[in-house]
Amino acid sequence: MAASVARDVLMRQFRDVQRGTRRLLELIPPERLDWAPHPGMFTLRQLAGHLATIGGQTASGIVLGVWERPHVPEELTRDQALERLEASVTRTEELLAQLSDAEFERREIQMPWGVTMTVARAVAALIEHDIHHRTQLFLYLRELGLEVTSHTLFG
Numbered sequence: 001m002a003a004s005v006a007r008d009v010l011m012r013q014f015r016d017v018q019r020g021t022r023r024l025l026e027l028i029p030p031e032r033l034d035w036a037p038h039p040g041m042f043t044l045r046q047l048a049g050h051l052a053t054i055g056g057q058t059a060s061g062i063v064l065g066v067w068e069r070p071h072v073p074e075e076l077t078r079d080q081a082l083e084r085l086e087a088s089v090t091r092t093e094e095l096l097a098q099l100s101d102a103e104f105e106r107r108e109i110q111m112p113w114g115v116t117m118t119v120a121r122a123v124a125a126l127i128e129h130d131i132h133h134r135t136q137l138f139l140y141l142r143e144l145g146l147e148v149t150s151h152t153l154f155g
């Protein structure tokens with residue numbers, strides 16, 4: 001079977017995005033986990049927990065058809081978020097590795113919000129979602145006075 005360029009590019013981008021996420025999670029001041037910029041927005045803990053688990057949860061939906069309900073424990077620590085991120089990245093890669101290149105590029109799946117898309121497009125949507133929340137975390141940390149820059153993400 002021919003190697004899938006689209007698959008390689010998407011999976012590499014997924015891993016690259018997680019590396020930046022990991023660097024931001026490491027900078028979270030543990031004493032500020034309950035902080036949020038505005039009432040009703042994610043707290044730092046909720047945001048960290050969401051970023052740390054969404055990959056594996058989404059891969060479960062994409063590959064197994066089991067869409068897990070996101071849940072962030074109220075006492076989640078920064079180190080636990082980092083552990084969860086590692087587990088989530090591994091789980092995402094292991095689940096998606098179960099698919100052939102043809103399935104990855106062409107299998108149609110139903111997303112929880114009702115639209116149908118290929119696995120490749122769903123992985124692109126997962127990455128887009130990760131980048132959205134990673135930018136949110138970046139701004140939270142800036143707001144708290146930490147010296148995060150594009151070098152933090154890409155350096």
Ligand code: NI
Binds near residue numbers: 050129133
């Ligand atoms: Ni989200």
